[in-house]
Amino acid sequence: MKRAITFFAVILMAFVSVCPSFASALNDGDKKEDKDIIIRIGNVRIGDNHRAPARIPIKVSYVSFISALNITFINNLGEVGVNVTNHSTGDYLGGTLDASAGTAILPISGDEGFYTVTFILPNGTEYYGEFEL
Numbered sequence: 001m002k003r004a005i006t007f008f009a010v011i012l013m014a015f016v017s018v019c020p021s022f023a024s025a026l027n028d029g030d031k032k033e034d035k036d037i038i039i040r041i042g043n044v045r046i047g048d049n050h051r052a053p054a055r056i057p058i059k060v061s062y063v064s065f066i067s068a069l070n071i072t073f074i075n076n077l078g079e080v081g082v083n084v085t086n087h088s089t090g091d092y093l094g095g096t097l098d099a100s101a102g103t104a105i106l107p108i109s110g111d112e113g114f115y116t117v118t119f120i121l122p123n124g125t126e127y128y129g130e131f132e133l
Contacts (some may be wrong), residue, residue: 033064040128041056071105075076082106085118093106
């Protein structure tokens with residue numbers, strides 16, 4: 001009886017130690033990493049370049065686990081227009097977000113390609129970020 005318990009314990013330990021590494025090896029091919037997206041101001045007039053750089057009121061990161069953009073609004077910007085374009089596949093997503101919530105999750109396809117995300121504030125100021133999956 002003691003041998004049987006020892007045998008099953010050894011088999012269980014081997015199974016537990018092999019399965020996580022096997023599962024991660026299977027998923028490595030599809031693995032996309034989370035990434036922060038640098039947001040820049042998009043519609044700067046030529047005469048405005050003598051001023052100090054403006055503080056960007058939007059932070060964006062790609063969350064690979066859910067194939068979505070995590071958007072954080074530093075200030076209450078009102079209703080913000082958002083456009084996401086995958087230039088490689090032609091996919092396009094557009095809409096508005098309420099920045100008073102402070103944060104938003106925007107699901108995207110997660111397909112490989114070169115993406116541009118654009119934010120248009122109510123006052124006409126435009127911000128954009130580019131990233132690749």
